[in-house]
Amino acid sequence: MRLKHPQPSQSFQIVWLFALTSLCAWLMPGQAFGQARAGANVSDPLTMTQALNVVRARGCAGFAGPRAALRHDTRLSATAARAAEGAGLDEALRESRYRAPRSTMIMLKGYQGARAMTQGAATHSCATVMSAEFREFGFHVRGNDAWIVLAAPFVAPLTEQAGELEARVISLVNDARRRARRCGDRLMAAAPPVRANARLRATAAAHAGDMAGLSYFSHTGSDGSQVADRARRSGYAWRMVGENIAAGQLKAETAMQGWLNSPPHCANLMQPSYTEMGLAFAVNPQSESGVYWVQVFGLPE
Numbered sequence: 555m556r557l558k559h560p561q562p563s564q565s566f567q568i569v570w571l572f573a574l575t576s577l578c579a580w581l582m583p584g585q586a587f588g589q590a591r592a593g594a595n596v597s598d599p600l601t602m603t604q605a606l607n608v609v610r611a612r613g614c615a616g617f618a619g620p621r622a623a624l625r626h627d628t629r630l631s632a633t634a635a636r637a638a639e640g641a642g643l644d645e646a647l648r649e650s651r652y653r654a655p656r657s658t659m660i661m662l663k664g665y666q667g668a669r670a671m672t673q674g675a676a677t678h679s680c681a682t683v684m685s686a687e688f689r690e691f692g693f694h695v696r697g698n699d700a701w702i703v704l705a706a707p708f709v710a711p712l713t714e715q716a717g718e719l720e721a722r723v724i725s726l727v728n729d730a731r732r733r734a735r736r737c738g739d740r741l742m743a744a745a746p747p748v749r750a751n752a753r754l755r756a757t758a759a760a761h762a763g764d765m766a767g768l769s770y771f772s773h774t775g776s777d778g779s780q781v782a783d784r785a786r787r788s789g790y791a792w793r794m795v796g797e798n799i800a801a802g803q804l805k806a807e808t809a810m811q812g813w814l815n816s817p818p819h820c821a822n823l824m825q826p827s828y829t830e831m832g833l834a835f836a837v838n839p840q841s842e843s844g845v846y847w848v849q850v851f852g853l854p855e
Contacts, residue, residue: 596668597695599626605668606675606691606702610684614676620686627652627705630692634659634701638694643703653839654705655804658682662700671700710804710837710845719806720833723849724750726810727823727831735824738817742824751852753790754832758848760784761799765846766836771801781850794853796822801843806835809847827853 596602603626610619629652636646643659660679665671676683688704711719728747735742761775761784768776775784781797798819800809813819828851835847 634694737820745826751830759834762836766838769841
């Protein structure tokens with residue numbers, strides 16, 4: 555996580571970066587695990603999908619298999635093919651244009667057939683293969699060697715959920731303001747609740763869309779504006795205004811928890827003078843962070 559210092563105008567920010575985990579150890583079979591069915595093509599996605607899901611359904615080493623079956627994604631197979639050529643996992647994912655909050659790769663050497671490969675992966679990397687977090691996979695086979703990429707897909711909030719998510723975050727903000735709270739070394743007294751304001755929501759939406767569209771993360775807009783400028787543009791006459799921003803979180807609750815865990819953002823959120831709030835998010839899977847959240851607080855004139 556990377557944080558920038560709060561701005562003097564009472565605007566603060568937080569950035570959470572996506573984390574990608576790569577496991578790239580060659581796994582050698584200690585014994586034969588059985589052969590693929592006669593005529594089965596190990597390079598066929600259906601064959602490998604079925605074999606992996608059979609292994610996941612059985613569980614291994616005390617790990618129960620997840621209920622959800624793995625889905626094959628051609629972009630992850632392209633990722634695996636690039637990795638087989640020597641590219642790093644992060645680089646290969648970017649080239650295949652697959653965004654994953656978390657991903658991993660298992661490399662297998664000396665296994666013959668889809669069943670042997672998938673059983674070998676489960677034997678040597680049981681917890682990884684059984685992880686319910688991984689919902690999609692891709693693979694590349696070269697002779698008796700295989701590269702299997704597992705990923706948690708990028709599932710961003712939907713635009714249709716904007717009103718629901720704003721109401722949820724305002725409820726969480728008011729729950730937090732209901733009682734005294736320590737924000738780092740600073741003890742913040744309980745504060746009155748805030749209410750939704752359409753102009754502050756428009757202020758937040760404009761900045762979230764700008765960051766997502768241009769793939770940047772800053773309180774300073776692409777036109778050099780600050781939150782005070784953007785609020786005025788939206789027609790909000792303010793005596794006091796402040797902003798929290800976040801990037802990369804796939805859920806509003808996660809963004810909210812990040813703000814509460816950060817002392818300056820927590821203090822901004824607990825500021826008793828604020829009476830109104832707007833929240834918005836914008837999604838661009840091809841941007842650096844994928845999802846951008848903006849929370850704007852205000853005290854009207």
